[in-house]
Amino acid sequence: MDFTLNQDQEMLKTSVDRYFADCPEDKNPAEMWAEFAELGWLAMPFSEDVGGYGSSIIESCMLTEAMGRNNINSPFLSSTLLAGKLLESAPASDIRESLLSALLAGEQQCSVALFENSYADTLENLNCKAEKTSEGWTLSGRKVLVDNPAANSIIVIAQTGTNADSLNAFVVSADHTDLQKQILALMDETQVQNLAFNEVKLPASACLFPEGGAANALQMVMNESIIALAAEAQGAMDALLKTTVEYTRGRKQFGVAIGSFQALQHRMVDMFTHAEMTRAMILRAQCAVLDKDANLPMIVAALKALVGKKSRQLAEEAVQLHGGMGVSEEMPIGRYLRRIMMIDASFGNADIQRRRYCQLRYDSVA
Amino acid sequence: MDFTLNQDQEMLKTSVDRYFADCPEDKNPAEMWAEFAELGWLAMPFSEDVGGYGSSIIESCMLTEAMGRNNINSPFLSSTLLAGKLLESAPASDIRESLLSALLAGEQQCSVALFENSYADTLENLNCKAEKTSEGWTLSGRKVLVDNPAANSIIVIAQTGTNADSLNAFVVSADHTDLQKQILALMDETQVQNLAFNEVKLPASACLFPEGGAANALQMVMNESIIALAAEAQGAMDALLKTTVEYTRGRKQFGVAIGSFQALQHRMVDMFTHAEMTRAMILRAQCAVLDKDANLPMIVAALKALVGKKSRQLAEEAVQLHGGMGVSEEMPIGRYLRRIMMIDASFGNADIQRRRYCQLRYDSVA
């Protein structure tokens, strides 16, 4: 058991934290993406085989945590950690190599189209269909809440049959002419899109897992992405706690700083406890990845449930303790709250995750 | 809408409150029972037809609430409100009239044997069997947690067939030679007994509902008994809140009364809120009885769930705010907590009641 960072990780952490602390909220996204590429961050999580640096979930979480702390939106999670790592886990193919090299160089972005009804969907209830034809594949169905409409390519998850391992992944160019799109703005100032596939024709090469195994690969990259997402929420929680403590120390009411009221102090201690508990659970999930723990899916469900619940409680308390300032846009409290709510919703919220945890944990027992 | 007591009720309340406030905790049970009879309380809830005074759920709750407030155990609920009222709701018969007259006069006590596995049982899963024979009935099965081993007669709830209305009620004398008994002491200083019936023979007259209808009658008296039990919990909650406020006002730490700490004040406000919410819900359930509201079963499930949850939270907070005194028997805090826990458990605890509420409330919807 050893929870310390190695020297490279310590150094990376320092530069990541500095970069995002200095990054203005309204920074041009293309410029930021180019800087990520320049700093090597877009290649970092990939194996050296494909031109990456072979870093782990620890380094990925450093980035997302710093983004969360500084309230910065970026397609790093959806394009690099989810789509990129899914591509990497596919067997060698021309489309895989060319897309990966464009992603690692920061020349393109990619996104995974997963959900069909809402974020509450699970891999078991996906209905989007891919039919094999003589020329390739025909894709039919609907995808909703697909991250990052600026992505150049979309990896669509679809059923090719009826058995458990018939799920597969298909690369579709974002400018495919038969693709119907509906772009939605979300309250955390990101955009997503809904996509309709009405017998969209794809070449045979669009299929990423010709020999099967997409479901397992997807589950693994989803697990790691959820951990990175939790780290983003952690960053937001830490920022909210810090600003709340500072605000209550400065804000006076009835002649004294409201931070000196014991009832408010104890509530801030509860906020602190929430943040320390989620931090410990992220550590647990990271170790489960690094140690190849077979219980990873259960731990990730527990993590997402815990982070969803605690981060929202913490954010709501931050609003309350800021009083009128908390419900106005004069301070960034509301931005953090909205982002935390969208993080909770993504990949299934705390209720859904707890149910998943219960299935994995108790259904074999009872 | 009118929530005021009439003059008779106001007068009764005054005398009931005075009686129990003056009643020593270790008062001889037989003596107390004789005084109840003398004061007319054992006849009060019954119709004038059977020699009672025709009072309502309001008057019954005045008694149980005062008992709860003063931590006094009595078979009033199990013998008068549950067994007695079940007898009253049966059609005329010799056994009904003779038992009722003995109960109203305070000469005997009676108890209903309902549960078979634990308090979590529902009327739908009872298995105790009563078979009709040429001489009468043969009773087989087990009953657990039957109130008041001092009762002279036991009304056993048993299945006579397989359809929904095949439940019936049978009077068994407590000294029936074939009855096996196991007397259990409970932590609230009451006793209950488990009973085994191994082909116990009963005369035909033992059956209280020869034409059926026992299940409905039982459900109705259980509903009213649960409301009276909730009122007992209310009394205990009020007493616990009162003693906690007094204790924290007097108890000094770090040089000041701990009742002046804002964090503790806000927690006592939560206790107060719990007590006011349960009081309002008891009022709602009482009105539902008086107004013959068809939703009574759902309201009673909600009431029992609410009272179980809030009274236990309140009692646990009372222990905590009393510090070391709260976990010792130097003060009656622990007695109240134990009684509140047994009240929660009886007739199914807050979890079970909430599930019943959900069934009654949503199952037709979804």
Add this chain to the structure above:
Amino acid sequence: MHAKFSPEELAFQAEVRNFLSTHFTPELAARIHEPSTFKEATIEWQKLLDNQGWAANGWPVEHGGCPWTATQKYIYSSELAAAGAPDVMPMGIKMVAPVLYSYGSDEQKARFLPITKRSDIWWCQGYSEPGAGSDLAALKTRAVLDGDHYVVSGSKIWTTYAQYADWMFCLVKTATEGRAQQSISFLLIDMKSAGISVSPIISIDGDHHLNEVHLDNVRVPVENRIGDENKGWEYAKALLNYERTALSGVAYCKRMVRDIEQLMQGSHSGFGLSSSDDIKARLADIEIDLMALEYLELSVLNKLDKGKAPGMESSLLKLVGTELQQALQKLRWDVTGGFAGVTEPGTTGIAPSEYLTQSHQIRREYMFGRAATIYGGSNEVQKNIIAKVGLGL
């Protein structure tokens, strides 16, 4: 003791329902919800209520109020909320009017009460200031007498709908010494006066409800002062209690419960009511609390009918009511599976439409609903009041 409505009460309920079904049309409801038509549609709706004699129902009968029992008031507000119809904007009819008819001069009553009742003027409330939220004693806006005018300078904050307001009722400091509570006066200020500027505060739902109002040497005629100089705090306090009793929101909560049931039956939420005991349990916990709160409110109303004044019960109703509102706003947001996070749904209709049509309302009520435990005296202040008055601590 009984909770049933009398035949007269049932008849009144039918009358209210009938009025709502004929006058509160879906078209009017949509215009009230839409920010660009909100003001004119709200005034139109309040005039309809006034034509019926109900707009100022809480006023004394001699000024045009209704001789309703507490039960009737309960029926009225329950029916309004059940129909999704808003009550009147509180600032005029519910907040300044009681001060006017209780403490105003005959001239002031004659001048302001009728036009307030008819919704011919829109009021805003100038209490809070930057740096003085729930603590009104810390006010800094000064009013200095200059002949027959006060010259008022300072800032008011969190002023709801000041951007629409014709008049503001306002607490100002008129003395520099003595206890803070004995140095405040209650002024009515014409929003068109020179020196007033209004800057918007965007709230966390992204909408513009709130404002900061700057007063720079604004001249206010002395005749616009209500009651005596330096007694404004007393007048305002009487009114604060009123504000709180109106806040338990049981009927609004019931409407959210219905919304949630409908959303959970949708095919898209992943929270089917029939299949998931855990989500049913979450909803049931709130509903059960709500059942209790409803009777807590009814028993307070019952006491009012018997002539007893509401004490810290109004704090209790506000505390519990706002917490339940927020719990329901949260659950309703949750069961949309993320769709209530959509702020702009784009054009083509690929997404499940049943969520997108409600998304704006669900998100906005959750977000701005966070303010319910802050304004009207924060819930922490309510707890302090209950600890002091209710528990004697």
Add this chain to the structure above:
Amino acid sequence: MHAKFSPEELAFQAEVRNFLSTHFTPELAARIHEPSTFKEATIEWQKLLDNQGWAANGWPVEHGGCPWTATQKYIYSSELAAAGAPDVMPMGIKMVAPVLYSYGSDEQKARFLPITKRSDIWWCQGYSEPGAGSDLAALKTRAVLDGDHYVVSGSKIWTTYAQYADWMFCLVKTATEGRAQQSISFLLIDMKSAGISVSPIISIDGDHHLNEVHLDNVRVPVENRIGDENKGWEYAKALLNYERTALSGVAYCKRMVRDIEQLMQGSHSGFGLSSSDDIKARLADIEIDLMALEYLELSVLNKLDKGKAPGMESSLLKLVGTELQQALQKLRWDVTGGFAGVTEPGTTGIAPSEYLTQSHQIRREYMFGRAATIYGGSNEVQKNIIAKVGLGL
């Protein structure tokens, strides 16, 4: 970064497991649980641990402690709890011993450490007094110097197992002026001294764990004072922090989770795990918190291994750990459907036996478990510490 155990750590785990399976017999466990044999069986168990070299594992190696890493300590206490084996009674080995080896004289060390390690004497702790719970500065027990003795008078309360104790370590006032914290000394008192009487305090589980110890002009040799006069507060404070790190109780919580799973699978509870999402959700909420708490504790241990001192982290572990313990004690009580309320099961066996056999333990741990958030510095005091030290408030 990794959480896996090294081969050496796995070997150590196997060693502990093996020791427990051979030495902590069901017969010994039963005698420890039975009040009439509790004391002798506990001493027997501690002597077995001491023979193995583990009883005083936290002590410096030169006094007989183990050179364990934090991970080994974690493994050791996890395995003990998983086997249901009690750790040593804390008062001697864990509470007074660190004061002795840190601040005691060579004579005191030689006299007390070996017999404490061998469990030849039973200690009790005399800190709390009537009227001074978490606030040690308010102590009133006086020790007045008379030649080479202190004459001690006063009362100590909540003294765990004083009825069994041979010696008491005790905080007493040795000065009447100056700050309370600079007027307290740390004394060791022989419980057989004239003037000591012990009266039982029955706790809410109905058992006798606690006592009030009355001291009436008890003569205590000056050589039994630890360290300097009036510095006892300092010595005791260092020890309080230690007490708290031992309180998160993750392994105990895990054992309760297993109990609950078994109880819920019983046919009698009405809470079948398979059928009820709502009860699964209640258990899952606690278990998920427990998963986080386990790593919170591990990361504190990891820091200790790296030579960093624990700060307010020990308060945090105590706070969260005791709350989870209580939540599990409550759930475990609940799933027995009332049977855990049985104090005396009578003779014949009509009732479902699987509940009755565990009823005593389930009830007692719930009841006496309420004290976990009170002793060792109440959770309110822990929150004050975290607010001050952790948040700078």
